[in-house]
Amino acid sequence: MYRYDEFDRAFVAERVAQFRDQVARRLAGEISEEQFKPLRLQNGVYLQLHSYMLRIAIPYGTLSSRQMRALAGIGRRFDKGYGHFTTRQNLQYHWPALVDVPDILAALAEVEMHCIQTSGNCIRNVTADHFAGVAADEICDPRPYAEILRQWSSLHPEFLFLPRKFKVAVTGAPSDRAALRFHDIGYEVKRDASGALGFAVFVGGGMGRTPMIARKLRDFLPEADLLAYTEAILRVYNLHGRRDNKYKARLKILVHEAGPEAIREEIEAEFAAIREGVLRLPDEEVRRIAAYFAPPAYARRPARSAAFEAALAADPAFARWAKNNVAPHKVAGHAIATISLKPVGGVPGDATADQMETVADLAERYSFGEIRVSHEQNLVLPHVARDDLPALHRALADAGLATANAGLATDIVACPGLDYCTLANARSIPIAQRIAGRLADAARQQAVGPLKIRISGCINACGHHHAGHIGILGVDRKGEEFYQITLGGSGAEDAAIGEIVGRGFSGEEVVGAVEAIVDTYVAKRAGPSESFLAAYRRLGPAPFKEALYGAA
Amino acid sequence: MPKPVLRVVTANRLADGRVVFLAGAGWTRAIGAASLLSDPQAEAAALARAEADAAADRVVDVYAVEVVREAAEIVPVRLRERIRLTGPTAGNSVAPSAPRAS
Numbered sequence: 001m002y003r004y005d006e007f008d009r010a011f012v013a014e015r016v017a018q019f020r021d022q023v024a025r026r027l028a029g030e031i032s033e034e035q036f037k038p039l040r041l042q043n044g045v046y047l048q049l050h051s052y053m054l055r056i057a058i059p060y061g062t063l064s065s066r067q068m069r070a071l072a073g074i075g076r077r078f079d080k081g082y083g084h085f086t087t088r089q090n091l092q093y094h095w096p097a098l099v100d101v102p103d104i105l106a107a108l109a110e111v112e113m114h115c116i117q118t119s120g121n122c123i124r125n126v127t128a129d130h131f132a133g134v135a136a137d138e139i140c141d142p143r144p145y146a147e148i149l150r151q152w153s154s155l156h157p158e159f160l161f162l163p164r165k166f167k168v169a170v171t172g173a174p175s176d177r178a179a180l181r182f183h184d185i186g187y188e189v190k191r192d193a194s195g196a197l198g199f200a201v202f203v204g205g206g207m208g209r210t211p212m213i214a215r216k217l218r219d220f221l222p223e224a225d226l227l228a229y230t231e232a233i234l235r236v237y238n239l240h241g242r243r244d245n246k247y248k249a250r251l252k253i254l255v256h257e258a259g260p261e262a263i264r265e266e267i268e269a270e271f272a273a274i275r276e277g278v279l280r281l282p283d284e285e286v287r288r289i290a291a292y293f294a295p296p297a298y299a300r301r302p303a304r305s306a307a308f309e310a311a312l313a314a315d316p317a318f319a320r321w322a323k324n325n326v327a328p329h330k331v332a333g334h335a336i337a338t339i340s341l342k343p344v345g346g347v348p349g350d351a352t353a354d355q356m357e358t359v360a361d362l363a364e365r366y367s368f369g370e371i372r373v374s375h376e377q378n379l380v381l382p383h384v385a386r387d388d389l390p391a392l393h394r395a396l397a398d399a400g401l402a403t404a405n406a407g408l409a410t411d412i413v414a415c416p417g418l419d420y421c422t423l424a425n426a427r428s429i430p431i432a433q434r435i436a437g438r439l440a441d442a443a444r445q446q447a448v449g450p451l452k453i454r455i456s457g458c459i460n461a462c463g464h465h466h467a468g469h470i471g472i473l474g475v476d477r478k479g480e481e482f483y484q485i486t487l488g489g490s491g492a493e494d495a496a497i498g499e500i501v502g503r504g505f506s507g508e509e510v511v512g513a514v515e516a517i518v519d520t521y522v523a524k525r526a527g528p529s530e531s532f533l534a535a536y537r538r539l540g541p542a543p544f545k546e547a548l549y550g551a552a
Numbered sequence: 553m554p555k556p557v558l559r560v561v562t563a564n565r566l567a568d569g570r571v572v573f574l575a576g577a578g579w580t581r582a583i584g585a586a587s588l589l590s591d592p593q594a595e596a597a598a599l600a601r602a603e604a605d606a607a608a609d610r611v612v613d614v615y616a617v618e619v620v621r622e623a624a625e626i627v628p629v630r631l632r633e634r635i636r637l638t639g640p641t642a643g644n645s646v647a648p649s650a651p652r653a654s
């Protein structure tokens with residue numbers, strides 16, 4: 001895994017000291033809230049409904065056991081004994097006191113973590129495929145590029161005051177597990193006909209009030225041009241992005257208003273001017289960074305595991321978990337295990353300090369001390385020997401972490417919503433809990449198959465409702481919580497923005513409405529192998545409208 | 553007869569962000585102890601006092617909240633304020649409970 005160098009370490013320590021001083025001056029009344037607010041936001045500190053909130057960057061969603069233990073310790077000591085994993089592969093503490101934040105930042109710095117650029121109009125934490133480096137379908141681990149982008153974008157003086165926030169994601173496989181096409185820039189690592197590495201470049205995607213699917217600006221950008229091209233995009237955006245209207249300030253609006261062709265021309269012109277300059281990536285530097293992400297020393301194992309197959313046959317709970325939560329690995333005899341943070345009745349993305357420690361221990365025992373955070377608010381152990389899967393499953397079950405629903409109807413993504421967030425119109429978490437409760441039957445979930453239900457408490461879309469097969473958006477209707485349903489969204493390589501199915505539902509009605517949609521899909525699909533998305537695309541909204549609102 | 557709508561002034565405590573309400577003697581965590589404001593003059597005076605406390609760096613985000621009296625309880629009218637008062641409705645992963653009374 002990537003380790004801080006001397007420069008990173010000194011820099012983060014300096015930032016902690018700086019913020020400690022700023023907090024002390026704020027508490028002593030030497031600086032006003034107006035002066036302090038931008039400073040605290042630059043350090044990831046928000047004020048929410050009940051308390052402050054601290055957002056911690058988990059670069060490209062990769063964590064070590066040591067880091068996970070530190071997060072657990074902070075949760076126990078300074079929060080209420082838990083943390084919340086978000087759709088941005090971040091961790092949020094929802095109850096820290098401002099007076100404690102400098103100590104929390106110091107504790108984070110000890111394990112090479114921080115909160116820099118988790119807020120504000122800058123380049124945010126770079127996200128990546130949570131199966132990076134291990135997915136069976138991967139061309140190349142995208143994380144070295146994410147790390148290069150992270151280093152380049154950290155406090156890049158030209159891009160600290162952008163018109164609006166800016167999000168970059170990278171993947172290294174044709175299947176998009178990082179919602180690439182909903183980011184300001186998405187890079188998909190690929191090889192050209194000669195076998196050379198480079199990227200397909202997607203630009204101008206985003207969710208929020210005006211959801212847009214990114215446009216492909218280039219089919220292939222050579223590896224060495226990564227930073228020059230990124231800088232060219234940022235420059236064009238920084239120059240032309242609107243600063244007069246916060247709702248029109250994202251790159252997606254610029255791409256939409258100016259047109260992708262005009263934007264492409266400007267970016268290419270800027271790129272041509274800087275391409276041969278200092279930003280050209282030397283091959284040795286890429287290989288040096290890539291070495292940090294070298295695969296662990298896997299033992300040579302046969303592709304088939306007798307222990308695994310015996311457990312499949314003997315234990316139905318294990319078989320269900322293996323079917324849903326275990327994904328194929330690049331290396332024979334190994335697997336990727338998803339730890340669902342979506343127990344029925346739980347809070348999507350929450351993990352207790354005890355659970356975090358259990359995951360840290362299990363990662364050490366079974367996954368070379370490495371953990372991933374997915375943008376679907378789950379955790380992943382990326383390097384598990386198939387022989388170890390039964391023992392891992394038993395240990396997870398003991399910790400309440402063996403929910404066998406990854407990718408199924410109860411694996412619901414939900415933002416904090418009105419239970420925590422000052423911007424919310426309506427609650428998300430209780431809706432997720434009630435829908436999960438309604439659809440909880442294991443056999444039924446299995447029969448329904450892959451289904452992505454996504455819930456946001458307001459139009460900012462932190463719960464990715466636009467990309468949900470079934471999306472739910474909380475709105476405020478005359479002081480009452482109300483929920484609008486969209487259908488047919490996708491955050492994968494077949495990205496689509498969900499379409500509003502009709503008038504919204506009260507908090508009471510929405511659970512039944514979702515169930516009616518699911519039942520309609522099951523009744524009308526061509527067969528069990530036709531996914532919800534495929535069926536919706538074939539059938540259109542009509543049968544769902546009829547189920548929800550009766551015949552027109 | 554609809555219950556008369558009163559107001560209380562609320563804020564978040566600067567040092568730890570916890571929700572507080574303006575009372576005669578200062579700020580309190582208990583809405584039942586808050587000053588109930590029944591007319592615009594009283595509200596304006598309370599807000600002025602609260603803003604002075606914000607300027608003196610004791611609290612942040614001062615505003616007035618509509619409440620009604622239900623039996624012996626003071627209850628905010630809007631759901632958002634009820635959640636601010638009693639904590640997340642969905643519990644958290646530790647225990648579905650109200651926020652710690654600090």
Ligand code: SF4
Nearest residue numbers: 415421424457458462
């Ligand atoms: S979608 Fe809205 S309610 Fe949900 S976390 Fe984001 S800003 Fe808050």
